[in-house]
Amino acid sequence: MNLDELTSFCKRAGIVFKNSExxxxxxxxxxxxxxxxxxxxxxxxxxxxxxxxxxxxxxxxDGAIIxxxxxxxASGHVDSFSDPLVDCKKCKxxxxxxxxxxxxxxxxxxEMSLKEIDGMIAEKDLKCPRCGGELTEAREFNLMFxxxxxxxxxxxxxxxLRPETAQLIFANFKxxxxxxxxxxxxxxxxxxxxxxxxxxPRNFVFRSREFEQMEIEYFVxxxxxxxxxxxxxxILDYEMxxxxxxNQKNERGHEKMSVRELVSGGYMExxxxxxxxxxxxxxxxxxxxxxxxxxxxxHMENEMAHYARSCYDIEYKFPxxxxxxxxxxxxxxxxLRSHSEASGKNLGVYDQDLGEHVxxxxxxxxxxxxxxxxxxxxxxxxxxxxGRTFLALxxxxxxxxxxxxxxxxxxxxxxxxxxxxxxxxxxxxxEYDERGSIGxxxxxxxxxxxxxxxxxxxxxxxxxTVTIRDRDSTDQVRIDSSDLIEVIDxxxxxxxxxxELGAD
RNA sequence: GCGGUCGUGGUCUAGUGGCUAGGACACGACCCUGCCACGGUCGUAGCCCGGGUUCAAAUCCCGGCGACCGCACCA
Numbered sequence: 294m295n296l297d298e299l300t301s302f303c304k305r306a307g308i309v310f311k312n313s314e315x316x317x318x319x320x321x322x323x324x325x326x327x328x329x330x331x332x333x334x335x336x337x338x339x340x341x342x343x344x345x346x347x348x349x350x351x352x353x354x355d356g357a358i359i360x361x362x363x364x365x366x367a368s369g370h371v372d373s374f375s376d377p378l379v380d381c382k383k384c385k386x387x388x389x390x391x392x393x394x395x396x397x398x399x400x401x402x403x404e405m406s407l408k409e410i411d412g413m414i415a416e417k418d419l420k421c422p423r424c425g426g427e428l429t430e431a432r433e434f435n436l437m438f439x440x441x442x443x444x445x446x447x448x449x450x451x452x453x454l455r456p457e458t459a460q461l462i463f464a465n466f467k468x469x470x471x472x473x474x475x476x477x478x479x480x481x482x483x484x485x486x487x488x489x490x491x492x493x494p495r496n497f498v499f500r501s502r503e504f505e506q507m508e509i510e511y512f513v514x515x516x517x518x519x520x521x522x523x524x525x526x527x528i529l530d531y532e533m534x535x536x537x538x539x540n541q542k543n544e545r546g547h548e549k550m551s552v553r554e555l556v557s558g559g560y561m562e563x564x565x566x567x568x569x570x571x572x573x574x575x576x577x578x579x580x581x582x583x584x585x586x587x588x589x590x591x592h593m594e595n596e597m598a599h600y601a602r603s604c605y606d607i608e609y610k611f612p613x614x615x616x617x618x619x620x621x622x623x624x625x626x627x628x629l630r631s632h633s634e635a636s637g638k639n640l641g642v643y644d645q646d647l648g649e650h651v652x653x654x655x656x657x658x659x660x661x662x663x664x665x666x667x668x669x670x671x672x673x674x675x676x677x678x679x680g681r682t683f684l685a686l687x688x689x690x691x692x693x694x695x696x697x698x699x700x701x702x703x704x705x706x707x708x709x710x711x712x713x714x715x716x717x718x719x720x721x722x723x724e725y726d727e728r729g730s731i732g733x734x735x736x737x738x739x740x741x742x743x744x745x746x747x748x749x750x751x752x753x754x755x756x757x758t759v760t761i762r763d764r765d766s767t768d769q770v771r772i773d774s775s776d777l778i779e780v781i782d783x784x785x786x787x788x789x790x791x792x793e794l795g796a797d
Numbered sequence: 798g799c800g801g802u803c804g805u806g807g808u809c810u811a812g813u814g815g816c817u818a819g820g821a822c823a824c825g826a827c828c829c830u831g832c833c834a835c836g837g838u839c840g841u842a843g844c845c846c847g848g849g850u851u852c853a854a855a856u857c858c859c860g861g862c863g864a865c866c867g868c869a870c871c872a
Binding site for chain 1: 835862868871
């Protein structure tokens with residue numbers, strides 16, 4: 294399946310549509326259709342249940358999309374998200390001006406203003422690295438979407454749509470800590486939209502201008518960075534496919550490594566980082582992603598962000614590019630310290646023993662792209678086999694849990710099927726379908742990942758039993774229709790195995 | 798943003814200056830149908846948008862929008 298086929302499938306199945314298509318489309322924006330929104334919601338709910346509701350050390354937040362510009366100045370985004378670019382007047386190529394200077398003179402140009410850059414270019418007679426042509430003056434390219442607060446557009450009223458969700462967590466850190474009565478170590482989770490004015494959005498939802506993230510910032514005491522009470526022997530024994538920075542440098546592939554090796558081998562900054570990476574790596578595996586297609590990749594020194602001490606990505610081997618679906622960095626105290634300094638407010642936590650405030654460290658920042666993660670599940674589940682196409686989604690992710698069909702639309706079978714549907718619909722997300730042949734209805738359900746189909750036939754009228762069909766095997770088992778809710782619930786949660794259904 | 802290729806119903810496509818724009822799949826109605834994309838009849842629906850050339854444009858030219866590939870960019 295290539296990217297075109299994925300785009301086309303997602304449209305046909307009602308998963309993702311091109312935004313503004315009726316007006317020719319808008320590059321970098323995508324809309325989720327009836328099936329897509331349901332799968333996405335299921336996925337986000339599962340994530341939230343696993344990492345917030347079922348834990349007593351993580352609390353949630355839903356921050357605003359627009360915040361004071363001061364937040365983005367303190368976080369470094371106003372500076373780092375706007376790049377000075379120059380064009381070659383001759384060959385029309387465009388370059389990062391700061392990179393040109395850094396490459397040529399081996400000095401940092403990060404802090405240089407546009408004027409300084411222009412001065413440097415003029416003084417050192419810097420030319421186009423490709424054709425030797427003359428360069429234009431440096432221009433500012435800001436990757437943050439801008440808007441204005443109030444109806445007047447002016448520099449004073451300028452505001453930005455958030456380019457990441459994380460900063461809202463730092464900005465609300467003090468209020469969350471106080472209202473939730475959490476003590477270190479604890480985490481704050483958030484899901485929501487972020488916006489980046491990409492120069493050239495491409496590759497379907499893999500690089501869009503509006504995207505969604507789910508992430509946690511996990512805070513620990515600076516003196517207890519390496520004391521993770523949740524680490525267990527089982528987790529230490531857990532194996533992942535890992536591509537280390539070392540192996541990338543030597544152009545070697547990934548290899549199996551246990552969490553223990555990653556921690557004791559010094560690959561990971563802390564046990565905490567290893568623990569959270571394990572949690573999310575395993576989250577994908579538990580939800581059915583092919584373990585052979587997923588791996589952990591350590592960032593190379595030169596691709597690490599300025600704040601990061603150690604950074605890993607979870608990658609999925611798509612049949613096309615766009616591998617990264619998750620990143621996790623040790624941010625240290627960079628963010629809370631920056632915001633403390635910029636705002637003059639103390640974001641420290643009082644330490645009773647030391648009798649002073651300490652700035653907590655973010656030892657782990659699990660940050661996951663919602664849109665990319667969804668595509669992982671779609672692509673991984675997409676199966677063509679024996680002439681049929683089905684989405685082998687984990688039933689928990691499936692947009693609809695069960696479809697109810699009458700074998701024939703006569704002799705009252707349809708009435709019975711509707712009654713059964715009515716009996717289920719308030720408990721489970723089910724649908725009724727009587728159109729087309731029975732085989733067609735199975736095929737339609739398969740394509741959007743409906744895990745179970747129930748068919749009402751003449752025996753149902755006689756003895757109240759129905760057939761329930763498994764999407765992946767197409768096997769059918771006859772059960773009493775009064776047991777449907779319990780059986781389907783059990784199948785979805787994995788408490789009941791389909792193969793064992795017919796046994797009793 | 799630059800260069801290249803491209804844009805025909807929901808999807809895949811036929812059509813290279815003159816057709817009522819054709820087909821397949823999908824979708825809908827009806828018929829048929831006692832379990833896996835059956836068959837029949839009928840139907841809805843399309844030349845990306847805007848200019849230009851021409852007696853005549855889906856077709857040629859220009860611009861825009863969008864997609865893909867390469868370059869650049871991707872804290």
